[in-house]
Amino acid sequence: MSFNKRIGKNYIIFTILAISGAFMAVMDTTIVDIIVPKLTGVLSTDMYGVQWIITAYMLSAAVMLLLSPFLIHRFGKHKVFLYSLTIFTFASFLCGISNSLEFMIFSRVFQGSAEALVMVTAHIMIFSYFPPEKKGIAMGIFALGVAFAPAIGPTLGGYLVEYFNWRMVFFVNVPIGVVVVLLGIFLFPKDETKSVTINFFSLLFLSIFTLSLLMILSKGQQLGWLQSDYIIFLLFITIISFLFFIYFELDNPMIDYYLFKNKNFTLGILIYFVILGFSMYQYFYLLPVFYEHIKGVGSLNAGIGIFGFGIFIGIFSILAGVVSDIYSPKIVILIGVIIYLIDTLFFLPKLNYYTPFIEAIIYTIPFGIAMGMFFAPVTTMVMKTAPENSEQVTMIMDYARFVGGSFGTAIATNNLEFFQNTLFLKMNENQNHFYIQHFLENLNFNDNISKIIFFNYETLIASSYGFHNIFFNAGLFGLFGSIFVFLLFLKRKN
Numbered sequence: 001m002s003f004n005k006r007i008g009k010n011y012i013i014f015t016i017l018a019i020s021g022a023f024m025a026v027m028d029t030t031i032v033d034i035i036v037p038k039l040t041g042v043l044s045t046d047m048y049g050v051q052w053i054i055t056a057y058m059l060s061a062a063v064m065l066l067l068s069p070f071l072i073h074r075f076g077k078h079k080v081f082l083y084s085l086t087i088f089t090f091a092s093f094l095c096g097i098s099n100s101l102e103f104m105i106f107s108r109v110f111q112g113s114a115e116a117l118v119m120v121t122a123h124i125m126i127f128s129y130f131p132p133e134k135k136g137i138a139m140g141i142f143a144l145g146v147a148f149a150p151a152i153g154p155t156l157g158g159y160l161v162e163y164f165n166w167r168m169v170f171f172v173n174v175p176i177g178v179v180v181v182l183l184g185i186f187l188f189p190k191d192e193t194k195s196v197t198i199n200f201f202s203l204l205f206l207s208i209f210t211l212s213l214l215m216i217l218s219k220g221q222q223l224g225w226l227q228s229d230y231i232i233f234l235l236f237i238t239i240i241s242f243l244f245f246i247y248f249e250l251d252n253p254m255i256d257y258y259l260f261k262n263k264n265f266t267l268g269i270l271i272y273f274v275i276l277g278f279s280m281y282q283y284f285y286l287l288p289v290f291y292e293h294i295k296g297v298g299s300l301n302a303g304i305g306i307f308g309f310g311i312f313i314g315i316f317s318i319l320a321g322v323v324s325d326i327y328s329p330k331i332v333i334l335i336g337v338i339i340y341l342i343d344t345l346f347f348l349p350k351l352n353y354y355t356p357f358i359e360a361i362i363y364t365i366p367f368g369i370a371m372g373m374f375f376a377p378v379t380t381m382v383m384k385t386a387p388e389n390s391e392q393v394t395m396i397m398d399y400a401r402f403v404g405g406s407f408g409t410a411i412a413t414n415n416l417e418f419f420q421n422t423l424f425l426k427m428n429e430n431q432n433h434f435y436i437q438h439f440l441e442n443l444n445f446n447d448n449i450s451k452i453i454f455f456n457y458e459t460l461i462a463s464s465y466g467f468h469n470i471f472f473n474a475g476l477f478g479l480f481g482s483i484f485v486f487l488l489f490l491k492r493k494n
Contacts, residue, residue, distance in 0.1 A: 011130070015124065018121075020176065020180050021081065022119055025085070025088055025145075026115065028111065029405070030151070030285075035157055035166045042166065043099075051413045052101075055218055055410060056108050057115070059210065059211055060110075062399055063113070063210060063404035064208060066207065066399065068080075070196055070390050073391065078125065082184050084116075084117035088177060089181070096171040120395060126389050127394075136377070136380045138321070139375070141319060143372070147374070151284075151310025152307065155304060157299065158302050159303060162300035163300075166301035205241045210484060214249035214406050216234045217411065217414070218410045256389060259385070259396070262385045262386070264381050269397060270484040271378055272404070273481075274404065276314075277404015277405045277408050279474050282412040283348070283367065285412045291305045295355075305360060308365065309367050313368045314366055316372025317375060324376060324381075335494065337482050342366065348363055348367065349468045349469075352465060371401055409473055415469070423465055424459060
């Protein structure tokens with residue numbers, strides 16, 4: 001819906017309510033990252049199990065996004081926003097009382113599903129509140145929810161864990177959600193609705209395809225990829241479900257494929273999918289792990305480390321939105337991506353155990369600046385390609401973000417295990433075992449304690465240098481995604 005005169009001066013209040021719900025919802029994509037090390041013990045699982053707490057959230061959100069255009073047309077964006085925020089709030093409470101991995105994953109599925117609808121409706125609502133000449137500012141404000149909030153998540157999570165306990169990470173959503181829902185019930189205007197249909201089989205098989213593909217990425221490293229019958233079975237399901245999806249899309253397409261005829265739309269989605277999902281989401285997942293596991297700082301200090309670049313995401317999101325209204329969003333995207341590549345390929349890979357905490361924060365500041373300059377102009381450019389079809393555009397864009405982010409999280413976890421194990425084995429191969437034995441005997445501990453101390457030291461150093469490879473590889477995905485940025489400046493011949 002375009003700028004509506006019925007909104008009038010109330011657009012500020014509506015924007016605050018929408019961004020509050022979106023901020024709270026999307027923050028949960030990273031607020032859990034800060035408590036990952038603690039959940040392994042509390043829920044009696046390993047890093048692969050904890051990863052499913054994150055991945056299940058994102059997968060359920062990606063699937064629910066496919067339903068969002070139908071629900072918005074049928075019930076109206078404001079009503080869907082309030083219903084989904086209510087479910088999200090209740091699911092947050094369930095996460096907070098979880099005592100097992102299975103119940104936590106179950107609760108996170110509902111939380112992720114509701115979060116998807118909160119995000120897509122808030123996106124459309126804020127975009128509709130502002131006139132055409134201020135769409136960049138609108139998306140800059142919305143960027144506070146989808147770009148700044150994930151950086152705030154670890155900081156808030158660190159504070160809550162440090163001074164309360166990990167359950168407060170979820171309970172904090174409850175009062176905020178209740179207040180926003182109650183205010184929205186009395187203040188939001190009513191939307192026009194219409195009867196629409198949905199291609200159930202396309203939705204079903206695309207959902208199966210997404211879930212099975214992400215399960216392959218999540219479990220592949222652990223099970224040995226194609227050496228595992230389970231992975232081969234999932235690969236078969238992935239291919240078959242995708243073929244069925246294509247078949248059912250031929251007669252009654254669920255997705256408006258004509259949108260992809262617009263170059264800015266197609267390239268914008270690819271930029272979103274690769275740079276934000278495959279690359280940036282890896283850093284959001286890995287940096288809290290680096291601070292806690294490698295640097296050995298507490299949850300609060302780890303959160304402060306993330307906030308060090310998060311504040312720049314917030315500042316530059318608004319600035320990028322304003323500049324996008326004055327100049328071309330493409331220029332802002334290009335500058336942001338250049339800054340991002342310099343930081344991720346040349347500075348972030350330098351982070352290791354010996355890097356001082358303040359220096360590590362300084363290295364991440366350009367990452368925050370680049371991300372702040374990334375989201376608002378990309379979103380503005382994509383949304384302007386089809387303002388009359390904002391539900392479909394938003395669904396595709398957020399689906400790309402969620403699926404790409406799930407890919408990024410799975411890849412980061414696999415690389416974390418792979419490089420740590422590989423470097424640990426290489427260290428052992430190159431050691432002088434006679435010298436090591438002599439060194440251990442001089443530690444003045446009994447033999448078993450000495451071996452445990454040295455084993456933990458080797459694991460720490462292997463992990464530390466492993467992050468060099470992990471951070472650099474994540475930057476390479478950004479380098480690949482930059483190809484689509486440069487293609488924005490190529491003019492198509494008529």
